[in-house]
Each structure stands twice: as structure tokens, then as C-alpha cells.
Amino acid sequence: MSITTRIEQGVLTIGFDRIDKKNAITAAMYQTMADALRDAEGSNAVRVIVIEGKPEIFTAGNDLEDFMKRPPTHDEGGAPAPVFQFLHAISHATKPVVASVSGAAVGIGTTLLLHCDLVYASDTARLSLPFVQLGLCPEAASSLLLPRLVGYQRAAEKLLLGEAFSAQEAHAMGLVTKVLPAAELADHVRQQAAKLAALPASSLRETKRLMKGDDTPAVEKKMAEEGEVFRRMLLAAEAKEAFTAFFEKRKPDFSKFD
Ligand code: COA
Secondary structure (H helix, E strand, C coil), X not given: CCEEEEEECCEEEEEECCHHHCCCECHHHHHHHHHHHHHHHCCCCCCEEEEECCCCEEECCECHHHHHHCCCCCCECCECCHHHHHHXXXXXXXXXXXXXXCCEEECHHHHHHHHCCEEEEEXXXXXXXXXXXXXXXXXXXXXXXXXXXXXXXXXXXXXXXXXXXXXXHHHHHXXXXXEECHHHHHHHHHHHHHHHHHCCXXXXXXXXXXXXXXXXXXXXXXXXXXXXXXXHHHCCHHHHHHHHHHHCCCCCCCCCCC
């Protein structure tokens, strides 16, 4: 099983569980997460959602083999690709979403944090947005939300260069709520989730809606725009070179592309 889900005392925990592939996310894993988030919306048993990885790694982002073999589209037999269903579900979640990040959080592992309410990271966390390095462009409305959250220049550095940055830097930028020693992360997340689960659900819902509701149309529009460009770039030669280089364990050579 590559995604685990469990509900305990009002808290739905969605966990990445594919450690041999560094928790890289396949279409099937996106589907499981999208379904879990959708079910949580309608379930009285769920008051809070936690997304966690493993102590060694949060996630290496989208599975690159999947990207090559099955580029996601907005219309796969009538339904959007699982990744788009997941992004829609997390960006429309009305219940609090808490992230627990330890180790690397690559690509969507970082952009999904922009849709969480509380982001707790261990001091081992390394975030990165290597879309340009892969010949791609940002997704999950990160080209809108990141500059808005951290300022254009800081967002540009992270999105244009794609280099990994520390949990401390992410905290200083406002992308991470709090940084904790690795050994304390899981307990802290559990405590914070339990606090949320004990609060009035309607107040949490309304407060979240008041903070985020006005942004929803702009987020949807940006996600759709990014999705179109992303798909085009996924099929282009630059991405092919980047993905092939990753699996051949060599540096990509972009010098032949304009
Ligand atoms: N998609 C598919 N497979 C992946 C993967 C991904 N995103 N990330 C890692 N893997 C696989 C590797 O191919 C390797 O498989 P193998 O053992 O069959 O050779 C295994 O997971 C271990 O990865 P490895 O690179 O050896 O681990 P590492 O500890 O040296 O580095 C990362 C970890 C996360 C820094 C590195 O794997 C990485 O950069 N992954 C790609 C991240 C990425 O570009 N994601 C897409 C963002 S849009």
C-alpha cells in the first residue's frame, strides 16, 4: 500500500508509504488521497486532516516514470487526472489540514503545503521546487500563492533555480508554521491535531473560509492555466531529457534547447 489512511479521534491521517521510491507519488496514490479527502468532507468522524510522510522523507514528488508514461490530463475518460482531483480536493478542503514534514519535500511535496493550514516541519526537512530543472513549470497554483506568501524575489529564487532550502528558511519565509527537532515532530502534530479536533467544527470551517474563500476563484484559474502549460512541457524534449537523465543518474544537458 503506497498511501495509508486512518481515522482516530476525529483525525484523518493520510500517509505517504512508498519508502523504496522515496514516497514518489503515482496516479493511484493521488486517487487514494483525493478519495480520502472527498470522503472526509462528508464524514462526521473526521474533524481534522493530517498529511504525513516518513521520518526519512516526506515525498520525492510526482513519480517521474508516471509523468513520462501517463502525462496527466484534465479529461481522463470524463474525469480529471487523479493529480488534479487531489489538488482540487486539498484546495477546497473545508476542514483544517495539517502537514507533518520531515526530510525532503520535492515538487508537489512543497506546493501542497501552500494548501495546508498548519505546516510543521522537522529540522531535517528540505523543501524544493525543481520544476524548471525538470523542464516544467509550477503547479498547484504555486506560481500565484508562493510569490503572494513570501514575496516575488524569494519565490523567484525558489521557482527559477529550484534548489532545495531548509525548514528554517521556509519558516522565515512564512511557508512553515513551526520547525521542531525531528524527534518531537510527530508528537507535536498529534497534539495540535487533537486541539483542532476538540474545537467547534463550524467555527473552524467559517474561519478558514473567511481567510481563504476570496482567493478560491483566482487559485482555480491559476491551477487551470498552469495545468495546460505543464502538460505541454511534460511532452517536450527538455522534460524528456531531464527525466531520462534522472533515471540514468547523470546531469541533464539542456544546451541543445533554445
Ligand atoms: N519518481 C520516481 N522514482 C523516484 C523518484 C521520483 N520522483 N524519486 C526517487 N525515485 C526512486 C529512484 O529512481 C530510486 O529508485 P531505484 O532504487 O529503483 O534506483 C529510489 O527512488 C531512490 O532514489 P535516490 O535518488 O537513489 O534517493 P536519494 O536519497 O539519493 O535522493 C531525492 C532522494 C528525493 C533527492 C531524489 O530521489 C530525487 O531528486 N528524486 C526526484 C525528485 C523529483 O524530481 N521529483 C519530481 C518533482 S516535480
